[in-house]
Amino acid sequence: RVGCPGWALLWGWALLGCASCPRPPGYVLDDSGGLGREFDGIGAVSGGGATSRLLVNYPEPYRSQILDYLFMPNFGASLHILKVEIGGDGQSTDGTEPSHMHYENDENYFRGYEWWLMKEAKKRNPSIKLIGLPWAFPGWIGRGQNWPYNDPDVTAYYIVSWILGAKQFHNLDIDYVGIWNERSFNSKYIKLLRYTLDKQGLQRVRIIASDNQWQPISFYMMVDSELHKVVDIIGAHYPGTKTVANALATKKKLWASEDYSTFNDAVGAGCWARILNQNYVNGNMTSTIAWNLVSSYYEDLPFGRTGLMTAQEPWSGHYVVEAPIWITAHTTQFTQPGWHYLQVDGHLEHGGSYVALTDGLGNLTIIIETMTYSHSQCIRPPLLPFRVSPQKATFYLKGSFQKVKTLKMWYTKLGFKSANTTLFHPLPPYWTLVNEGVFSLNLAVDEVYTLTTLLAGQKGTYPDPPQSKPFPSNYKDDFKVRNPPFSEAPYFADQTGVFEYFVNTSDPGGHAFTLRQVVIQRPITWASDADQTISIIGNFKWVNVIITCDVYIEHSVNGGVFIAGRVNNGGIYVRRSRGLFFWVFADGTYQVTGDLSGKEVLMKGVSGVRARVWHTLTLKLKGSSASGLLNGYPLWENVTISETSHGWAAIGTRSFGFAQFDNFHIEAS
Numbered sequence: 129r130v131g132c133p134g135w136a137l138l139w140g141w142a143l144l145g146c147a148s149c150p151r152p153p154g155y156v157l158d159d160s161g162g163l164g165r166e167f168d169g170i171g172a173v174s175g176g177g178a179t180s181r182l183l184v185n186y187p188e189p190y191r192s193q194i195l196d197y198l199f200m201p202n203f204g205a206s207l208h209i210l211k212v213e214i215g216g217d218g219q220s221t222d223g224t225e226p227s228h229m230h231y232e233n234d235e236n237y238f239r240g241y242e243w244w245l246m247k248e249a250k251k252r253n254p255s256i257k258l259i260g261l262p263w264a265f266p267g268w269i270g271r272g273q274n275w276p277y278n279d280p281d282v283t284a285y286y287i288v289s290w291i292l293g294a295k296q297f298h299n300l301d302i303d304y305v306g307i308w309n310e311r312s313f314n315s316k317y318i319k320l321l322r323y324t325l326d327k328q329g330l331q332r333v334r335i336i337a338s339d340n341q342w343q344p345i346s347f348y349m350m351v352d353s354e355l356h357k358v359v360d361i362i363g364a365h366y367p368g369t370k371t372v373a374n375a376l377a378t379k380k381k382l383w384a385s386e387d388y389s390t391f392n393d394a395v396g397a398g399c400w401a402r403i404l405n406q407n408y409v410n411g412n413m414t415s416t417i418a419w420n421l422v423s424s425y426y427e428d429l430p431f432g433r434t435g436l437m438t439a440q441e442p443w444s445g446h447y448v449v450e451a452p453i454w455i456t457a458h459t460t461q462f463t464q465p466g467w468h469y470l471q472v473d474g475h476l477e478h479g480g481s482y483v484a485l486t487d488g489l490g491n492l493t494i495i496i497e498t499m500t501y502s503h504s505q506c507i508r509p510p511l512l513p514f515r516v517s518p519q520k521a522t523f524y525l526k527g528s529f530q531k532v533k534t535l536k537m538w539y540t541k542l543g544f545k546s547a548n549t550t551l552f553h554p555l556p557p558y559w560t561l562v563n564e565g566v567f568s569l570n571l572a573v574d575e576v577y578t579l580t581t582l583l584a585g586q587k588g589t590y591p592d593p594p595q596s597k598p599f600p601s602n603y604k605d606d607f608k609v610r611n612p613p614f615s616e617a618p619y620f621a622d623q624t625g626v627f628e629y630f631v632n633t634s635d636p637g638g639h640a641f642t643l644r645q646v647v648i649q650r651p652i653t654w655a656s657d658a659d660q661t662i663s664i665i666g667n668f669k670w671v672n673v674i675i676t677c678d679v680y681i682e683h684s685v686n687g688g689v690f691i692a693g694r695v696n697n698g699g700i701y702v703r704r705s706r707g708l709f710f711w712v713f714a715d716g717t718y719q720v721t722g723d724l725s726g727k728e729v730l731m732k733g734v735s736g737v738r739a740r741v742w743h744t745l746t747l748k749l750k751g752s753s754a755s756g757l758l759n760g761y762p763l764w765e766n767v768t769i770s771e772t773s774h775g776w777a778a779i780g781t782r783s784f785g786f787a788q789f790d791n792f793h794i795e796a797s
Contacts (some may be wrong), residue, residue: 153477154522154568157470157484157494157529164469166381167485168414169257170404170460172198172205172421172436173386174245175213176263176309177220177654178621179435183424184241185442185618193590194439194447198422199252203588204449205436205456208465210249211259211385211417212242214290217626218264218651219658220309222429222699224622226615227266228290230646237293239615239628246300257465259417260290261306261339267649274652276308280317284324291330306336306385309654310365313338315348315355322358334360339385342367346374361385364413368509369403371411381414388418388452389434390507394542394549396434397451398504401497401540401576404459405481409474418452426621426776428668430699434507442618444597454540454552454587455576462493462538462580479516480571492529493580496521500573503544518572525565532565532581540576552587599667601796607789608641617643623702625661625781630788639678639742642788645781655700660690660724662705662780664698666794671774674795675747679779680788681714684739688713688782689789693749694775695724706772710747710756713782714739720756720767724780730767742790 174180183194197204215225226239237243249256265276269283276283287305294300305321307313318337325333337359338345349356362375363385375382384407390396400418407413423435433440436456439447463485470484480498500516525532536554543549569577578585599619607617607629615628620643630644645661666673673693681687688711695707705724712718718735722728735758737743746757755765777794781787 154524155472155482156524156526157472157492158526159470159486159529160527161471163486163488164471165408165412165414167463167465167467167469168381168383169208169465170456171207171209171211171257171259171415171417173211173417173419174242174421175211175220175225175261176419177213177225178223178425179221179420180241180245180422180424181223181621182442182619183422183439184244184614186439186447187442187445190445190447190593193593194422194437195248195252196588197437197449197453199249199256200588201253202461202584202586205453206253206460207249207256207456208460209257209259209415209417210246210421211261212246214260214262214287215240215242216262216264216651216654217266217647218653219624219655219700219702220263221431221655222425224264224624224626226626226628228293229286230266230626231648232268235289235293237297241614243294243298243300244614246294247298250300255464257303258300259304259306259336260287260302261309261336262287263309263654265652267651270652276652277314277317280314280320283317284321287321288324288328288330291325291333292328302333304334304336304361306339306363308339310340311654313340313345315352319354319358336361336363336383336385339363340365342372342375346372346378349378349380350374366506366508367407367411367413368511369406369410371413376412382412383415383417384411384413385415385417386419387416388506389420389431392423392433392435392438392450392452394451394544395503395505397455398499398542398574399506400452401455401458402481402499402504403506404455405474405483405495405497408469408483409481414469426664426668426698429621430701441596443600445594446596447593451542451551457552457587458538458540458576458578459495461585462578462582476519476521476571478519479514482521490528490531491581492525492532493578493582494523496569496571496577498571498573498575503542503574516573518570520568520570522566522568530565535579535581536583536585538578538585541572542574544574554585554587598669603666603794605792606641607643610641620663620665621698622663623698624658625663625784627663627779627789632788639680639788639790642680642790643792644786644788646786647784648786650784656703658703658705658724660726660780660782661784662695662702662724662778664695664776664778666777667796668776669774670694670777670796672750672797673777675777676744676791676793677779678742678744678790679712680742680790681712681737681739682786682788684714686714686783687739687785687787689787690780690782691745691747692778692780693747694769694772695778696772696775698776707775707778708747708749708754708767708769708772710745711782712737712743712745712758718758718763720754720764722769722771731764733764735763
């Protein structure tokens with residue numbers, strides 16, 4: 129039209145200056161025709177497994193600072209959901225997490241650190257939602273078989289006991305429970321789980337199934353009305369932002385109940401930004417949960433540094449607030465579970481996406497991302513190529529939002545090869561929308577914007593943590609802790625089996641307090657647990673070490689223990705661990721092997737070791753040569769190390785069975 133003013137550009141904004149101008153192409157945000165799906169929140173997983181192992185050993189104030197960055201509202205990631213592993217004594221990715229019931233007649237709701245972590249999360253955000261999900265199960269549940277569904281009533285009792293224990297001993301209300309992570313589900317078990325929950329007064333606990341793929345759970349729900357009734361949420365893992373027709377047809381809530389799992393550099397941040405929006409835009413998913421919460425496990429274990437932030441050095445206090453924390457904040461600080469998405473297409477014309485959410489009380493939050501293909505690939509699934517280019521996006525606020533006059537903006541730019549990275553930066557001042565809720569934004573690539581009516585939001589900061597340092601080269605632990613705050617000794621990362629503090633009441637001497645391996649039956653496995661138990665510690669780069677440890681074999685028939693150096697594998701690859709392993713057995717023999725499985729025997733002989741007697745083992749590794757001492761006297765020497773050049777120290781047992789360790793000492797050079 130003649131005389132219509134052009135676009136006025138200011139700080140990246142273009143504000144329409146005349147109501148009589150023709151409306152350019154754009155995106156309408158309108159609530160007058162109803163709202164979209166209810167938003168259920170953004171969360172992360174602690175577990176699957178042992179991913180928070182090192183966090184508990186951080187000294188204060190650094191441990192509390194890390195927790196604040198994760199959970200404190202309007203500070204950092206401000207997570208809405210915390211999902212934890214229901215420990216099952218089995219390897220579940222980067223370690224084992226202890227069960228609350230190692231044995232059928234055993235209950236202990238203070239093992240591990242997930243209880244502590246849930247309480248710390250609740251302390252910071254009383255509204256945070258809690259989910260429990262098993263990866264492995266203790267062996268007694270399977271009645272001799274590697275399967276949890278042969279006696280579904282036993283499995284349901286075990287899971288419901290964990291939920292009841294959370295309330296009784298820690299005053300924690302579990303909101304959701306899953307079935308079996310990324311493994312088969314059983315319809316009879318799911319129905320029995322619902323029945324058992326209800327019988328125990330836990331009607332409020334919702335069931336998520338099946339924490340795997342959309343199919344076949346959604347298909348079975350469509351043909352089994354009772355199953356459809358008891359499953360509240362269909363949870364899929366790594367859905368690639370897509371869903372399937374059967375899942376939509378159930379009319380149930382759809383969640384990406386595990387996603388991300390990507391190295392937490394800028395590309396990981398790009399992956400996270402893209403799927404946080406597009407899981408809803410493309411797949412109608414109303415919650416996205418990251419694996420994992422915080423990289424608090426040895427980085428050289430599988431999937432190192434795939435947490436939202438990194439805290440893997442409790443001995444130094446060093447941690448890093450990585451970019452995914454601030455990508456999370458773009459959504460979590462300006463929304464809450466119970467808000468609703470608007471009914472919008474969500475795709476930007478030249479690539480990228482947007483979502484808009486409201487609390488139904490007049491507040492509006494818009495999140496926009498323009499992540500490019502090469503800068504937003506997640507570890508899985510494979511991402512088909514797409515293009516994103518700079519563009520101008522015009523938004524029209526309609527319905528109740530037409531009254532909105534100001535929006536606050538938060539901005540992230542992932543610079544990648546350039547040094548121009550900006551993370552979660554507020555752009556003052558508040559911008560007045562001068563023409564009835566119409567505004568335009570010039571969007572470049574690899575950016576995230578949040579525009580919101582909410583005045584909250586903060587990029588929380590603490591003074592820089594201490595500098596990074598390697599694991600101490602001289603480390604001792606005598607396990608003499610009368611009332612340990614956690615069941616595991618600092619820095620030991622169990623890979624098969626569970627090693628716990630133990631009070632040895634039958635020993636009035638120097639071994640009253642020990643570390644004991646307590647799993648006596650192979651668990652119902654999630655991964656390929658080793659046939660031997662093993663706990664690693666230290667620096668993966670260690671070459672020359674002297675390891676000394678007192679050992680106590682409890683089983684006189686087939687008992688045996690080892691100490692080891694240069695151990696090169698853990699996590700889901702623990703069965704293939706190589707290194708130098710010094711074994712002693714209850715039958716009075718010893719072996720030196722180049723592998724955990726004991727197949728590569730480098731030396732063997734008679735040691736005179738007996739069960740139920742304390743002995744001291746010493747392993748010396750220097751260059752390509754190894755030697756071993758028993759009770760301070762040379763037992764073997766001049767064994768050549770040909771395979772592994774570096775790795776962790778470790779302790780462990782011949783098979784699943786009780787054994788104790790004391791006075792552990794490493795000297796590395």
